[in-house]
Amino acid sequence: MSDLKFPDLPGITWQVSWQPSFNTKIQTAVSGKEYRASLMANPIYKLTLNYEFLRHGAKNELRQLVGLFLQTRGAFDNFLYKFPDDSAVTDQLIGVGDGKTKIFQLSRSFGSAFSEPVQNVDVVTNIKVAGVVKTGGYTVSESGLVTFAAAPTGDVSWSGSYFYRVRFEQDSQEVEQFMKDLWSAKKVQLIGSLGRRI
Known part of the structure; x- marks a missing residue:
């Protein structure tokens, strides 16, 4: 578990997805009656961020995002994220x-x-x-x-104020170059992480 912080990057779009989710065990009897057990008291949050541009060069935004991904080895380690609308x-x-x-x-x-x-x-x-x-x-x-x-x-x-403790949801992160020294990351997926790495 690390105290690395997700960088504050300017190229984010308004298409941010925020998804709380629970884990409910549902068993349905032959009669159709349901028995439900909630396996989580609090939700795990999933966030999807879209970066329209990440500058490479003097601003180094590309290296900040990819550097964090490489440092955490993808989904292996978690870090802190300050969600602008809930912090x-x-x-x-x-x-x-x-x-x-x-x-x-x-x-x-x-x-x-x-x-x-x-x-x-x-x-x-x-x-x-x-x-x-x-x-x-x-x-x-x-x-x-x-x-x-x-x-x-x-x-x-x-x-x-507070942070979300998250990790990258995937072990791969795609970034695309669309102009000289300009890149985009259409889908940066983060998921809440309460566990410890092994």
Whole structure:
């Protein structure tokens, strides 16, 4: 598992695909009745990025993308990706302090009913307890665990940014040259990666 970061490249098009997916085991009885078991509490995200241009030469965007692919040996190693449309929260509720609990997991919500842990923290702007910014008395681990020196009481929230931990979905990556020193990568496929390399 590495802390390499996917480069911020300017040639990306608006055709970005973002696909959350779960793993559900479905068994259908002879009567037609279904029995379903959810094998994942949180989704794995698939992203498809299209780069209209990657400059070769002074800007070196081609070498940044291909270099990361070569460094991770394709799908072998994972890295961090900051998805522009989902990389930050403001005053995200992470729990209610009961005066006993000292550890809280950073999280982010989608809609009003779904929340999932944030485990690849970029920056924690602030931690609030009962609406008041804490200036100390806590630590935040790389995996997003907030540990308070004294157990808080009241709503606990955070503001900050985070990364997706992903890997290349395939062991090959096509890039095409369409002009001198200009290349494109029509399909850069990334998939969430929680596992460790062997």
